[in-house]
Amino acid sequence: MCSETNALGVCSETSTLGVKKLKLILVSFFLLLSSCSNEYIAFHSQNNAYLESKTSVSQQVEKYDISKIWERDVELFSLPDKKWVDKIVNFIDNAKKRIYLEVYILTEKRIIEALVKAKSRWVDIRIILEKNVFWSPKINDKAMQTLLWAGISAIYSSEDNYTFTHSKFYIIDDFFLVSTGNMSHSTFVTNKEFFVKSDNIPDLKLLEKLFLDDFNYKKSIICDYNLMSSPNCSREVIRNLLKSAKSSIYIYNQEISDEQILSILREQKKKWLDIKLIIWDINKVKKNNQISKDLKNLGIEVISPKKPYIHAKLVLIDTSYIYVWSVNFTTNSFDNNREVWVIFKSEKTWWEIKKEFLKDFSNLQ
Numbered sequence: 001m002c003s004e005t006n007a008l009g010v011c012s013e014t015s016t017l018g019v020k021k022l023k024l025i026l027v028s029f030f031l032l033l034s035s036c037s038n039e040y041i042a043f044h045s046q047n048n049a050y051l052e053s054k055t056s057v058s059q060q061v062e063k064y065d066i067s068k069i070w071e072r073d074v075e076l077f078s079l080p081d082k083k084w085v086d087k088i089v090n091f092i093d094n095a096k097k098r099i100y101l102e103v104y105i106l107t108e109k110r111i112i113e114a115l116v117k118a119k120s121r122w123v124d125i126r127i128i129l130e131k132n133v134f135w136s137p138k139i140n141d142k143a144m145q146t147l148l149w150a151g152i153s154a155i156y157s158s159e160d161n162y163t164f165t166h167s168k169f170y171i172i173d174d175f176f177l178v179s180t181g182n183m184s185h186s187t188f189v190t191n192k193e194f195f196v197k198s199d200n201i202p203d204l205k206l207l208e209k210l211f212l213d214d215f216n217y218k219k220s221i222i223c224d225y226n227l228m229s230s231p232n233c234s235r236e237v238i239r240n241l242l243k244s245a246k247s248s249i250y251i252y253n254q255e256i257s258d259e260q261i262l263s264i265l266r267e268q269k270k271k272w273l274d275i276k277l278i279i280w281d282i283n284k285v286k287k288n289n290q291i292s293k294d295l296k297n298l299g300i301e302v303i304s305p306k307k308p309y310i311h312a313k314l315v316l317i318d319t320s321y322i323y324v325w326s327v328n329f330t331t332n333s334f335d336n337n338r339e340v341w342v343i344f345k346s347e348k349t350w351w352e353i354k355k356e357f358l359k360d361f362s363n364l365q
Helices: 012-062 083-093 109-120 141-149 185-189 201-215 234-244 259-270 286-297 331-335 347-363
Strands: 075-079 098-103 124-129 153-156 169-172 175-179 191-198 227-230 248-253 274-279 301-303 314-317 321-325 339-345
Touching: 075 347, 083 109, 083 169, 098 109, 098 201, 109 124, 109 141, 124 141, 124 201, 141 153, 169 201, 175 201, 175 339, 185 191, 191 339, 201 227, 201 339, 227 234, 227 331, 234 259, 234 314, 234 321, 234 331, 234 339, 248 347, 259 274, 259 286, 274 286, 274 347, 286 301, 314 347, 321 347
Parallel strands: 098 124, 124 153, 248 274, 274 301
Antiparallel strands: 075 191, 098 169, 169 175, 175 191, 227 339, 248 314, 314 321, 321 339
16 A cells, blocks of 8 residues: 555655666666767777877888898798697796797697696686688687686687788797797698797787787787788788899798789899799699799799698798798788788898708709
């Protein structure tokens, strides 16, 4: 029973409850608006920062000067080499503080097991994998499940930021590895690949920033003289670098189809540069077939062996500059993928890799 009514004949208790409910609804509504507003502001602040970064990078790339590429105390390793699985497992086993891994494919069982063991030692482990690997969209699922069960902070990369997260690198304590190959059995056993190992502090800090941005789904750009990322940096820089060549360009790459890059190679050949390419089997990558014929007609030397699987992405220019990356010479790799690459100057290493390149060029035909 209602003990009291108001002037309209409505129960006062009911009226009071109604007012309270209305206040609660209004407060909730305004809190929701506030939350949405904060997310909206945060999103656009991040987007504006990214656009400003793109503008800055564009200006920087226009002034890119190859002479500012520094000498680097790095180690460069050539694969296939089964012992490299042991080396990476050893790196993981000896990690004291952190292991950050961003890679397109992770299926090598011993590496996964080593990561799980490292987690039991309370090492800070964070891993980024690609969810929709081309032709094999489920290939990382088993590794992801194993990592999560072990309590490892593992995520799939943002599909909104990049078409594919195709980069391949580790940060382990105070050094990093940048690879042309995935963490898969074939990388170590059947593929032509390269690994760069370095403890250079400026490069390490840049790579750490890129990883943490990717881990937090934040779009970002790195465009330093010795360390770079795709998209928004690699295309213009590699165009400038290829144009800067005075005597020779030697390339390992899985696929070459980007028209801007092909155009530069054609123009450079007119200047009588020594240009040689080792690309993957023309029966496996159909675009390589016609492009290979076209380049050969211009006097550019191209081979496309069936074995080993040419998965490496490396460029040698003139007599000292070396570029190791995850980037294929495709439009998507340059303009849409997350990729990472290292550039360094080392005449000693250049001659070692040139010797290996010419040996492959001769023996794999």
